[in-house]
Every structure is written in structure tokens, then in C-alpha cells.
Amino acid sequence: MDHEGQFRHAALAIGLPDDEVGRFVQHLRLSIRLSGGSGGVPVGRFGGLPRLPVGMDWPSDGVSPLPFVFSVDCAALPRVDGFGLPADGSMLFFLNHEQAAATGERRYGRVVYVPAGTDTEAATGSIDDAFVGEQYDVSATLRAEFPGWFGVDEDEDGDEDEDDLSPVRQQVTRDLERDLPHLDELCALANDLWPSDNGYASACIGGYADGEVIKSFAEQTLAWREKTGEIVIPVAKWYSHVELETHRLTSEWVSLARFPVDNERYYRSDGGFVIRHDDLAAARLDEALPVAELTP
Structure with a gap:
């Protein structure tokens, strides 16, 4: 049973209306949470030397090498409905998060897709340790995600007063109340099926872009x-x-990957990539755009 079918079956079992369930699943996205030390089956690896196609140079911004973040085996990742990851091969993520955050230029990040069957070798050469990081395996679990206008991430004081919302947000809120009157129950069920683990995640693949x-x-x-x-x-x-x-x-857009980045100079340091659904489905991973945030 696919994830949509799994959710629909569980929702109908507790008496939620079928037509409302159908509208809800159009907005439900599952992301793939990567974490180390869980003892699960490895699906990827952080740090170390990446395995690049034989003869391929280490990706750079045109001047300096790009730090390698992690790689994943696409065939080992759980399949997610509506998320067009390649069925096999591997994805390698390179990002200079400080330069990406400071300039917004795409040359400071790159996703390399290596098709299955490609001859690869561990990258070698005069690459400083700062560009590779600590090496460890990661395993995968699924978690539910919802669009921001669902309001599931509002602060504990409760929802915003409707009078304080913009006209567009007021209309979206009214549409939600009309189309998804059981929104809270539907979100709770999705979180029960694919819980958001509060532990440390090395990265998340898929889900909603920031x-x-x-x-x-x-x-x-x-x-x-x-x-x-x-x-x-x-x-x-x-x-x-x-x-x-x-x-x-x-x-139109999906988060291809997002991950925290260790940086002692900043309170928060996040990096990642976003991509259009169409480009992802066509394996045009070179169209992924790097995004980065640094909070002093």
C-alpha cells in the first residue's frame, strides 16, 4: 500500500470523511529524515571523501573546492508518493554555506547525480580536511510535513487573531475551514503515522521548501x-x-535537502537545496538551487 493509501485507510477507519481526506492528501508531504547512530540500514554517508565518476574533478565555485556535505544511495531511500527522486544512482551534495548565505549565488552549491552503473572512485588530491568533514553513516525514517498556511507550527499561545491576518491569509483560513473542517484531526493522524522525531537529524530530504x-x-x-x-x-x-x-x-518547489551546519561563529547555520518538481522528475539535479542561512 502506498503512503496515500495508507493514510486514507487509517483516516476512514476513524470516521473522517473520504472527500475531505482526498483534499488533505493533496497537501501532505513526507520527508526523509536522515540520522546517524540509530542502528538502521545505511542509506547514505556524511563527510569523508565522496565517490565521484572516474575522471571528474572535485566540484568548485570556479576558484575554490566546494565542501562536501553528504551523499545518499537513491535506491536505498524509502519511496515517497509525489516526490520524484531518481530510482537509483547516488546524489552528492556540496555547499559553501557561508558564501551561499552571503551572496545568494548558485555557484557556491552543487548537487552531483551519479547514475547507477557509473564507474566511480574516491576523490583524491590536495583537498584540505575542512572540505570533507567527519565520516559517518546515516539511516532513514519518514516524517509528515504540511504547508505553512495550515498553521500547525503556530506558537503555543494559539492561532493568530484573524483580524491581524492579511486579506490573502484571511481568505486562505476561510478556505481551510470550509474544505478541511477536520484539519487538526487529519494532521494529528499524519503525525501518528509518520512522527516528527525531536532528536538530532543530520539532514532531511524532501518536504516543503522554506x-x-x-x-x-x-x-x-x-x-x-x-x-x-x-x-x-x-x-x-x-x-x-x-x-x-x-x-x-x-x-512548484520542493526541498531537495536541508541540513544544519556546524559553525561556532553563528547561533544558527543551515544549508540546503531546493528544486522544482519538474526538474527533479527529469533528474535535472544541476538545476537545484543552494539556500543557506546564518544567524549571528
């Missing part, structure tokens, strides 16, 4: 459409248009 990243894409898209004369947005309507475009783009 909302601020998608909002940035929305702003860039609208600014470009204005520049080319395709649309004209009154200043007073700009934020509403950004919200609507962010809402739309959320369904």
Missing part, C-alpha cells in the same frame, strides 16, 4: 514580470501579490 525562500522567489518573479511590462502592480497591492505568488510557487 517559506522565506519561496517568498523571495515570488518577489523576484513579480519584479521581473513588472520589468518586462507583463504586469503592473500598484504599490499598495504589492504585498498581496507576493502572498498569492508565494502560495502558488509553494506547489
